[in-house]
Amino acid sequence: MTETSSPTLSDHLARVLLHPATAILALAAFTAAGQFLGESFWVTLAARAAILALAALSLSFALGQGGMVGFGHAAPFGLGAYAVLIAGEMGLRDVTALLPLSFAAGALFAWPTGALALRTRGVYFIMITLAFAQMAYFVFAAQSALGGDDGMSIAGKATLFGAKFFRWEANVAWVAIGCLAVASLFLHAVVRARFGLVLRAARDAEARTTALGFPVFRVRLAAWVLAAGIAGVAGGLMAEQTGFVSPQLMNWHRSGELIVMVVLGGARRLSGAVVGAIAVVLVEEFLGSATEYWKAGLGLLILAVVFARVIDFRALWPRRAADG
Numbered sequence: 001m002t003e004t005s006s007p008t009l010s011d012h013l014a015r016v017l018l019h020p021a022t023a024i025l026a027l028a029a030f031t032a033a034g035q036f037l038g039e040s041f042w043v044t045l046a047a048r049a050a051i052l053a054l055a056a057l058s059l060s061f062a063l064g065q066g067g068m069v070g071f072g073h074a075a076p077f078g079l080g081a082y083a084v085l086i087a088g089e090m091g092l093r094d095v096t097a098l099l100p101l102s103f104a105a106g107a108l109f110a111w112p113t114g115a116l117a118l119r120t121r122g123v124y125f126i127m128i129t130l131a132f133a134q135m136a137y138f139v140f141a142a143q144s145a146l147g148g149d150d151g152m153s154i155a156g157k158a159t160l161f162g163a164k165f166f167r168w169e170a171n172v173a174w175v176a177i178g179c180l181a182v183a184s185l186f187l188h189a190v191v192r193a194r195f196g197l198v199l200r201a202a203r204d205a206e207a208r209t210t211a212l213g214f215p216v217f218r219v220r221l222a223a224w225v226l227a228a229g230i231a232g233v234a235g236g237l238m239a240e241q242t243g244f245v246s247p248q249l250m251n252w253h254r255s256g257e258l259i260v261m262v263v264l265g266g267a268r269r270l271s272g273a274v275v276g277a278i279a280v281v282l283v284e285e286f287l288g289s290a291t292e293y294w295k296a297g298l299g300l301l302i303l304a305v306v307f308a309r310v311i312d313f314r315a316l317w318p319r320r321a322a323d324g
Contacts, residue, residue, distance in 0.1 A: 030042055030046045031177065034046065043173050044241075045281065046173050047237075048241065049282075052261065052281060053277035054176065054179055057277075059259065059262050061187050061191075061226070063267055065203065066202070070125065071126045071256070073133075073228075073255050073258050073259075074133055074249065075228075077250070078254070079106055079232055083101045083235075085154050085239060088156065093156060093159050095240075098236055102235060103230070107226070110227075137250040147246065149246075151248070152246070153245075176237050179234075183230050184270065187270055260298070260302065261277040261280050263276070264276035264301070264302055265279070
């Protein structure tokens with residue numbers, strides 16, 4: 001009989017902290033508390049955390065479930081923000097149109113670029129996705145009509161059927177949390193469906209999955225496009241929260257930040273990306289206000305999480321001798 005390995009400390013913590021609803025409910029409670037107590041900073045922080053969690057969740061779907069380790073996820077994120085900016089300049093300000101446009105902007109970018117990038121593997125895939133993202137960055141940095149490298153403010157807050165809905169920060173936070181909840185439920189359903197099973201099978205054994213007759217390339221491309229569309233929605237919400245869009249949203253630093261969030265929470269767990277995003281936002285906000293070397297603290301946090309996952313702490317303690 002094969003001996004089953006006993007769960008480590010991180011496994012026990014994951015069952016409690018990485019439940020799909022835990023982090024989202026925490027964000028909702030934090031937002032409600034901020035509204036009740038009149039703490040606008042709490043609401044702003046919750047909105048930012050929810051938006052970045054949505055972007056990290058989309059990357060976790062492609063990276064953790066599909067095994068597609070790309071370094072250009074900031075491109076659809078930034079394109080979603082620019083979709084909001086351009087739509088505002090054309091007089092389109094209703095949120096029911098802006099969010100679908102943001103999704104379409106990210107997805108349409110990922111479709112042709114993903115079709116090319118997915119024909120490669122490993123470091124070549126990483127470099128191609130990075131190259132496409134940097135191309136998008138420099139294209140928009142050269143657009144003087146959109147503010148160029150300095151960026152540009154959006155033309156007023158979005159409305160909801162004519163009402164000034166995003167005029168209040170709390171509404172941005174609630175919409176971001178709602179989008180995060182819907183995306184989380186949808187992606188968890190996708191992972192459990194036949195599509196998700198094929199996607200994970202291709203991640204673990206591509207040659208065998210292809211030999212069984214499954215369309216691995218099309219499944220991966222669909223997953224890549226879906227993840228990019230959700231990242232575009234996150235970018236559109238970020239534009240509404242900050243009221244400003246710049247090419248820096250597409251920079252490779254943003255892609256690296258999203259990867260850190262996914263790895264910190266656990267790449268194989270969709271909900272882990274949400275926890276990782278919240279952790280990074282909190283570290284950046286509170287540790288960053290105390291020292292300019294806050295990234296060193298983030299590095300120590302990542303090291304602690306990695307050690308907690310690979311070390312069985314119970315093995316460090318001597319076992320009691322069995323009673324006679």
